Amino acid sequence: MATPMAYLRGEFMPLEDAKIGIMTHGFNYGTAVFEGIRGNWNEEQGQLYLFRVRDHVQRLRLSSKIMRMALQISDDDLVAQIHELAQHSGFREDVYVRPMVYKSSEVLGVRMHDLDDDYLLYLAPFGAYLDPDAGARCMTSSWRRVDDTSIPARAKVNGLYVNNAMAKTEAQLSGFDEAILLNQDGHVSEESGENIAIIRDGVIITPPPQDNILEGITLETALDVAREHLGLDVLRRSIDRSELYIADEVLMTGTAAHVTPVVEVDRVPVGDGQPGQVTKQLQDRYFQIITGRIPQYLDWLTPVYSDSIVSA
Ligand code: PMP
Numbered sequence: 001m002a003t004p005m006a007y008l009r010g011e012f013m014p015l016e017d018a019k020i021g022i023m024t025h026g027f028n029y030g031t032a033v034f035e036g037i038r039g040n041w042n043e044e045q046g047q048l049y050l051f052r053v054r055d056h057v058q059r060l061r062l063s064s065k066i067m068r069m070a071l072q073i074s075d076d077d078l079v080a081q082i083h084e085l086a087q088h089s090g091f092r093e094d095v096y097v098r099p100m101v102y103k104s105s106e107v108l109g110v111r112m113h114d115l116d117d118d119y120l121l122y123l124a125p126f127g128a129y130l131d132p133d134a135g136a137r138c139m140t141s142s143w144r145r146v147d148d149t150s151i152p153a154r155a156k157v158n159g160l161y162v163n164n165a166m167a168k169t170e171a172q173l174s175g176f177d178e179a180i181l182l183n184q185d186g187h188v189s190e191e192s193g194e195n196i197a198i199i200r201d202g203v204i205i206t207p208p209p210q211d212n213i214l215e216g217i218t219l220e221t222a223l224d225v226a227r228e229h230l231g232l233d234v235l236r237r238s239i240d241r242s243e244l245y246i247a248d249e250v251l252m253t254g255t256a257a258h259v260t261p262v263v264e265v266d267r268v269p270v271g272d273g274q275p276g277q278v279t280k281q282l283q284d285r286y287f288q289i290i291t292g293r294i295p296q297y298l299d300w301l302t303p304v305y306s307d308s309i310v311s312a
Contacts, residue, residue, distance in 0.1 A: 005085055066155040069101050100120050200247055
């Protein structure tokens, strides 16, 4: 039977048994960094494919470095442990893996130094996050994206996500699906858990890292597909709010959201208000890639089950 599993303090265990103390520094002050990795189920092949695990592990290490935290395991070993976690969990559906490096000391006091670092992993089943077919209705948030001068924006810092959570809640309570955050300069940065891109005259345009985006792995994948498969030019430059209103297409990318069309921004329809054609092609190719249907991209995938487990 499939069971969500965790890895905590050096041991695999059922997720329900994985507990930390209430004084844990990372919980009290948000002093932790994390990743989100998807496992995508392919029914015909009876296989679960983890997507770009090594890239997520590398980003976790960079986030840790920025935050002066030690990730005390090699990339190879962590990739192997994530694989093992998925095997132990045994799901035959889409899943999500959460690796986290956190300040594990149970002491009071705001700081990053003189504290213990540890890491943990857990896995849970996870279906669609946003509707990939209907697309998302988005609003420009009244909250600005946190600036790199306040909290390192290119690191996935747990505490930073208060910014994203406030924006997401504002959007949902206002009747929208997702929030678009502007940065302190007023340029479009990203959404609460996704990068954003627009298409104008056959060019895919997306903000540069210095607009305080998280350097997304799904975005990088989508840009690769846009170039290689659709022959689009890719442009990295700042985007204004009003440019979203006149773009041919708007889309967002993220581990949870995959490639999702944006059909409305601030109640202005994007194009004719239907998911864009280029976005649909990108999305289609992306789904094929992450479910192991395109040989050229198999290097990005970690098949969880050996044949014997699949046929069992
Ligand atoms: N921006 C934010 C704020 C996110 O949380 C995420 C999800 N990790 C992304 C962008 C997209 O990044 P990725 O494609 O690597 O999941």
